[in-house]
Amino acid sequence: MARQTSSLTPVLHRLRRPLTLTWAGLIAERVVRAFWPLWTLLATFAAALMMGFHEVFSFEIAWSVIILAALALMIAAIHGMRRFHWPRRAEALARMDAALPGHPLAALADTQAIGDGDPASEALWQAHQRRMADRAAQAKAVEPDLKLSRRDPFGLRYVALLGLVVALLFGSIWRVGSVGQTGPGTGAALASGPAWEGWVEPPTYTGLPSLYLNDIDSRITAPEGSRITIRLYGEVGALSVSETVSQRTEGLGAATDPSQSFEVLKNGELTIDGPGGRSWKVSAVKDVAPRVEVMPEGARINFDGQMNHPFRAIDDYGVVSGTATFTLDLTRVGRDYGLRIDPEPRDPIVLDLPMPIAGDRAIFSETLIENLSDHPWAHLPVKMQMQVVDAKGQTGQSDVIDIDLPARRFFDPLAAAIIEQRRDLLWSKGNGRQVVQILKAISYNPEPGLFRKDSSYLKMRVILRDLDKMVQEARLTDESRNEISEALWDLAVLLEDGDIDDALERMRAAQERLNEAMKNSASEEEIARLMQELRDATQDYLRQKSQQAQRENDTDQRGQTPQDMMELSQQDLQDMMDRIQELMEQGRFAEAQQALEEFQEMMENMQVTQGNGSSPGQEAMEGLSDTLRQQQGLSDQAFRDLQEQFNPGAQAGESQGNEGRSGGQGRGQSHEGQNGEGEGMGTQQGQSGAPQSGPGQQSLADRQEALRRELERQRGNLPGMSGEAGDTARESLERADDAMRGAEDALRQDDLAEAIDRQSEAMEALRDGMRNMGEALAEQQRQAGQGEAFSQLGQQGSDPLGRTPGQSSRGDSSDNLLQGEDVYRRARELLDEIRRRTGDSDRPDVERDYLQRLLDRF
Template sequence: MDEIALRRRLSWLLKLAELALVWERLWRQAWPLASLLVLFVAIALLDILPAGPAWLHALFLFCWVLSLVWAVRRLAFLRWPEPAAIRRRLETGSGLAHRPLGMLADRLGAGRDDPVAQTLWQMQRQRCQEQLQRLKLPRPAPGLAALDPIGLRFAPWLLLAIGLAGGWQDLPARLHRAIEPRLGALMGPPALLQVWITPPSYTGLAPIMLPVPPTGTPIAIPQGSGIMAELQGGYGQARLRIDSQTQLFTRQDPESQKFEGQITQGSELAIRQGPLTVARWPIAIIIDHPPNIAFAQPPDADADGRLRLDLAYQDDYGIVKAWAQIRRIDTPDAPPFHLPLTLGQGKEGRQAAWYDLTSYPWAGLPVTIEPVAEDGAGQKGQGESAAITLPERLFHHPVAAAIIHQRHLLVVDPGQSAAVADALADIAAQPQAFGGNFGVFLALVSAPARLRQEISPEGIPSVLDMLWQAALQIEDGGRPAAQKALDEAIRALEQALDGKASEGEIEERINQLQMAIGQYLQTLNPSGSPETSPQDESFNSITGEDLLNAMLRLRDLSQIGAREAARELLQQLQQTL
């Protein structure tokens, strides 16, 4: 190998030897620091510090911190290797004696003019170059075995392997418990700590008193629950911490502090006082989801023009209010009509009910019906809307039908109020066509007068109601009032059974329903026969005796507290009627 190639190889080997020497010096100084860090993580994973006495936990942390400071200070003595040390490391790593690298760098001092001296000098350099041919890459050798002959440096790594096998899934929590000792146990617990969780009233759940000391079991807390904590005794300002958010207690007197607030999220609840953690509980927030409501069957109508809505509903704690949002298809920007819905008790269920909207101005018009439910937290849930032509009543009396037709024209286009007024005036001019009914005559005279006075849009509904009542008076006489009283009596009894009404209130509602049924049957059968009118097809399958038995059964069910069965019987009776 020529001298240039030898020098290149020598330069490369010296750099590698320098790196090896740096690594050896660094590891000899840093291995205590690495062992201390691994030891702490291993002990934290084993979770043995919180299980022992608090004073021993604190003492371990104190000694560990002192040892860590000592190990870090060792790094201050680390020095970069000198060139002579690098050459010597390469020579010893290659097994060369007599320091050939150093001799190769030497120069001839005396005898430069002496041929014999020159010959001997060249022979010596040749011998050094031959030795350098055997140079090889040195392996790093920190020499820790001499510093630690019994192998204590491997113990932390063995403990780490054992800890990872059983505690790696809970690493953050275990590290937190290992870092923070229970100093409160050293200074003594506070005189008294009470923490109450009050779920929202609509959940129907009882208040929860948190255990002190905590058991470690996660506490299930409904979202939006109130919290009240009172701390007596101890030292320093008390604080309540939920995850990373901290709030201060309010001092009541020199010995007690109090906190009141609300919990909406979080996974850990802690009470701290000064530098101490008085108590810490893992918590699990129960999310309150919006209610669900939907049509179990599409809306339909019966022969009398009543709308049937069959709904399925569900909520975490129960629905407090529900309504059907009705919109006209031809005028979607018009304000919607909200039809209150009656739903049963419980978190979920299915409820079918009949609604008489024949008197509503939109009867006979295409609409969309969207069910909406609201829970105790004010959250709303909407179901998929359904399109239907809102059922309307058919009037057989020609005058009544003519009045309803004009009413319908006024609903569809209020701009036709003048033409409608003229048509109503023509009807009023022939009182013999509607039997000379004075109330009908007054309605037919008043409505055109109001329409011709450029009535405002807010006044149109009153005219529409006036026309509806006039048409009913011509068509049915006293039956509409009896029908309305019956519907109101059924709805009042439904609300009593679904709510928290007393037995006396339910008994009164049953009596009102029985009277309303009697009055309604009287309008259908003025002769007073015990059988229902054969001309009314809606009553051709039930007799007065059947109705009496049904009312007696309803009364018995309410008296024994079987409200759900009473409500089902009431639904059957309503469908029959």
């Protein structure tokens, strides 16, 4: 026995704390199992009393339930005490020993049964004891099992707990004390004597909780518009209510009415007179009107005319909505040129202010973002005022700010002049005749280079002819005027933006302005504005460069680019511009100028490459693009023939500085691509009277018919396109066919003006068809399935990022993964596919390592 004690006692001394915790856990476990019915009944009974159920039923029913509940509590307590057994220390030791492997504590309490006196047996026994002692030293406290799901399968304890929580939130603990006031002789618990209760309910929009008058001593603070409801119980007349907070003058009931309700509109007093009555001083908290202020320090205008106006709104309970109103300030308008006459009345511009989607609206800052470049008041002086509304309907207004309506600026002189005439036309239809005269003066015998493209000049003449006809016939309505203004806007944008050469020129100009600003030590605001202008011009150049690469494949059949060209990713360019801006912010202008020069050189040497393969959809798009170019060439030829009719002395192709359009003696590339090689002679008249391109060549009508037949062939070979975009593309190409047929008939009748109009309609329909066809093909590509976008690594397919390995060490991609409306969904799909392949153990290790590096990077 002495050996047992000597082996177990040191271990138990070290395990005193976990043994004590295990013993306490046993106590908690047995208390929970024995007394859970008791506290379930206790919680249920307390919840019923706090909710006032004893006040609803008659005295007999109420006291019968109370007695039954007391008996149930007594039975539950006796049952719990009978089931509860105080745990012994040995039980705690046995539970802790059961949680250890091999029961080391029991082993330490054992004695050697055989081999006593044998040295080998004793050595083995001592080794066993030491091993058990080491294992017992690792013992930890055993957690008690407090689960009652087997003993309470219906979850009655949770129901009781829920009832108690609801009673604490919506009931009153003071109602428990009213049990002793319940007496016989009444039909209701509260009818034993005069009693009252009341509530204060703040307006819903405040979000404040209701107040229970019985719990409030002497002062009530509530928002204006809060409703006070009071209930009087007992003999009528024993209690009465008086108040000076509602300002009621009509419809007043008796002060002793059992039920009274009124709103808090001002400070005053509320008194309940009679047994148990009480008096309160009521403070009505005024609902302050909201406030809004415009923050001019953060206002800015983007290059395309998009305005950004930050504002800050404040309200005590939260702003519901807001608007920004722009009103024309005629007192500051320079009344000259087309603005001399009185303007036609127009409603103020009203824009909804953005509200926070989530969070508190009591105080917040947002930014009004809108583009009003095409509005008739663009760049005219206006008064801007913001207004916000709270839930009560109160409004708050900002100070009136005098500004010029933010809009896009046109730097091309011709585009700016067209925008000015558009403004005059929208100012008043009375300016119609003056606008026609000015547009005629602009477009009559223009200087070389004024119109970069003949199509722009043709579009302007068509607009001018329609407007002139409407003005002469006095049928310029609001609707037709708006159509003309929209066409003038599109023409001005076309003249301002131009093509890729214009985009490159704008980018160079932005670089030069930024370089000049750095040399002249311009302000930080000016440099930031010029840097943003460079970013915008670069983005426009990249977009048009990408479109050019899609139209013309500059790579050879092996997919290799010339050695003197460079390839830059958009992220590389973004990093370079960020570096330039960082150097300028640090005042290191010499380094910034050197980096700017390197950036300009790289941009000029940049090339956008395309994949070698072409799908049926791409071939169809290229065919339609070629048809559009040929239709443009025919339209230019018809326009020159029309000029020849009114100006017989001019040689076709020589007027207007023509150097590159077919139909004359230009020396550039033709539009037609097959008949006009840039070496055509002057136009002649055939026997039928229709103009001809030259000796032995087809007439314009025949060439128009051939082009229409080519479009019919292309329509028949279109790839399958589903969805709304595909149907719209077919309808647009059908309209183009009809317009070409009309142009052909007009040419055979020598009606060149009508032919030019129909050719313009055909080109517009072709552009719409190509745009819708591109959307349909892109939608089909997105729906092709994720599995088709990937191929096994090591093969001549695409990797998980959609890139196809070329002949060189680089990888190329035929898809632009950074464009489209579903770029984020596409990114998620790519990451999911990469993760799936990374977890596939059947794939080669080299592939899985590569995919894992992709996940680590992205």
